[in-house]
Each structure stands twice: as structure tokens, then as C-alpha cells.
Amino acid sequence: MVSVVLEVGASLAAWLLLYCCCRRWGKRRSCEWSCRLVTLLHGVVVTCLSGYVALLDGPWPLTHAGSPNTSLQIHVLSLTLGYFIFDLGWCLYFQTEGYLMLFHHMLSICGMIMVLGLGKSATEVNAVVFVSEITNPLLQTRWFLREMGCYHTFLGEVVDFLFVFLFLVLRIGGGALIMYVMVTSPDPNWLLKAGGLAMYIVSLGFMLEICRFVRRKMLKKNCSWTSLRSVNAPVRCNGHLAAR
Template sequence: MEDYIVKWVASGVVFWATTFLLVRNLFPNRSFDFCNRIVSTIHASLAVSLASLSVQDWSCPACPLASESSPWQMKTLAVTLSYLIYDLICCLFDNHVSLDNSVHHLVSIVGIGAGLSYKMCGSEMVATLWITEISSPFLHARESLKELGIKDTDLNLVFDILFAVIFSLARMVGGPYLTYVTLTADNPLLIKAMAFGLQLVSAFWFYKIVRMVRYKMGKRITPKRIVTRELKARK
């Protein structure tokens, strides 16, 4: 791995940790998780922007396949790698560790680290970064609204639906395609394994999201049916 990339990753970890401390200072009455989600939203917005600027050919965003990474792609991936390292450590401090999220972080860290070490697969990896982060702001918004007391409201439902739709399209439409082209291209075995692992995690999360949407819609529909029955009974 290039020395300048190592420096970018190290300084990035410091940057994200400092950003968290600043947010924590601005919102002293909010939870650790709430402050961390603000940092995560900043990263997601930055990652999508940098990934978009890193695309070399918008007619084929993942092209050229299995090619040497450009300096801009390397720096973009270094920013996200530093964030993932920070966030994994941050979750340990919060005592809020989930197995699926930890696996996602470890797979992503190993995958991006491998890509930076090989100095290749930049096109595929920034496309993956775009796909995986595009739904993140909506995820963090829906969770943050709960702490703000805006739960089981129309606004909260809007963010639930937006997150579910964007996640499903990105991870279960774009994701499988990107996994396929990564597996079939002349990429190192480790990167292929990490691409497949990330898609498995996405599929598991998709299953959980479907259950969440069914539960939320069920809670909405059931009271309306009860009210309708009561009105009919009165008549």
C-alpha cells in the first residue's frame, strides 16, 4: 500500500474521531448512538459525492473492470476505510455490537484494504461504495427521529419507505450485478470473496427490511380496520 494512502487512512481515523467529539459536544444531551449517526450521515454524503466524482465512464460506472485504480479512487476508498475503522471501534465503546454489522464492517475493511494494496479494482469498488452508502442517510434519519420522539408518525414512515426502497434497488438490483462482474473479471481471489460476502450481508439485511416494512404497514392497517368495524357496528 502506498505511503500516502496509509497517511490518508490514519489521518482519516483521527478526523472522524474528532468530528464525533465535536458533535458530542454540540449535543451533550443526546445519546452516543445519535451523535455517531450524525458522523455516519456526514460520511455517507461525502462517500457518495467522492464516488460519483471517481467514476471514469458513466455509460459503464464499474468500468474499466479489474484495472489499475486512479489516484482519486484510491483517496476516495481511503476516506471510507478510515471511517469504517473508526465506526467499528466506536461501536465497541458504545457497547452496541451486532454480529451482522460487525461482519459488514470487517468484510468491507478487508475488501477495501485489499483493493488499496493491489492498487486495482478501483472502478468496481467506488461503484460498490456508491451502492452501499446511497441509502445510509435515510437509515440514520429514521433511527435519529426515534430519539427525537418522532416515532410511529407519517414522517417516520416516509423515511422508512425511502430507506427500504433505495436500499432494495441499490443492494438487491445493482448489488448482484456488481458482484457478478467483480466475480467474473480478472480480480484477485480475496477481492472476489469480499464482494460475495458483502452481497450475502446485503441479502440478510434486505430480509430484515422486508420484515420491518411488513410490521410497520401492519401496525398502520390494523387500527384503521378496527375503526371501520366500530363505525359499521354503530350503524
């Protein structure tokens, strides 16, 4: 347990050092720019690591819920836990996030601490990390595109589509499957089951926000298409096309 605490502390120090380096190299940029660079890097690294653990290294989360933690699972969760502690502290200090995101961070931190302390159930928690973090790089890319004035382009449309698609398929669909296995399996701790259900409810809250975003975007596109057709439509006068 001492080695796990040291590993989490080293992870926290590494993410904090990376943030300080980003601030030093990008003095003209905002603090949020530097923090989102760290978040982007964490999302890419942890998605690859947790995906490898869940899909290749094993054990399979849908059949081995509550199994003992492997060394690789401990390393991945310690790395992620250090980042979440850093990001929660940053959000509280700069007061940039709402209650839903803060609640998500605190649930994630408590869940990973519990799993590392109990020595089991890292299999399903690692899978939850994978389906949750896989959309994070796209979310940060969207923010950077906005900051650079490149969001209203074809690339911005692709990023939005991939983000919504992966969120609904993996975080909502895949997350529901993982939660079902956790709740019905006798091995995971009951407190961990309750935390997993709370995490999924938070994801549903995020889904509502995404649905509102998609609705606004589709309405805006429909209005622009309608106005464009009205401008390009031929004007008729007494049954004849009017000269332009």
C-alpha cells in the same frame, strides 16, 4: 503506499475529531447521538463522492472491473476506510451492534485495504460503496426522527419508503449486477471476488431483516385500518341503523 497509509490515518483522525466535537457540543445527548451524526455526515459525503466517481468520473464499473486505481478513487476509499475503522472501534467499545453489522464492517475494511494495496479494482469497490452508503443517511434520519418523537408522521413514512426502495433497487439489484461483473471478469483478484460475494450475502441478511420490518409495519397498519373501520361502521339493530 506510504501516502495512502498517511491519508487513511488522517481520515481516521478527522472522523474521531468530529465525533469529539459532537460530544463537546451536545453534552446532553448520548454517545450514540454523536456517533450517528458522524455516520450521517459520512453517508452524505461519501455517497456524493462515490456516486460522482462511479457515474461521471469513471471508469465505468460494469465494463472496467479490475482496472488500475485512479487518484480520486484512492482518495474516496481512504476517506471511507478511515471512517469504517473509527465506526468499528466505536461499535466494539460500546457493544451496540450485532454480529452481522460487525462482520459487514470487517469485510468492508479488509476489502478496501486489499484494493488500496493491490492498486487495482477500486472501480468496482467504489461502486459497491455507492450502492451501500446511499441508504445510510435515510437510516440515520429515521433514528433521529424516533429520538425526537417525529417518526410516526408523514415524514417518517417517506423516509421508510425511500430507504426500503433504494435498498432493494440499488443495494440488492445494483449490487447483484456489480457482483456478477466482478465474478465473471478475469482481472479482479480471486480473494476480492470471494469478499465481494460475502458482502452481498451480508446485504441479503440485511434484506431479510428489512422484509420482516415491512411485514410488521404492514400488519400493524392493517390492524389499525380494520379497527378504524369497525369504529366508524354504522351499528345495525334489527335491520335498522341504531342511534348513536
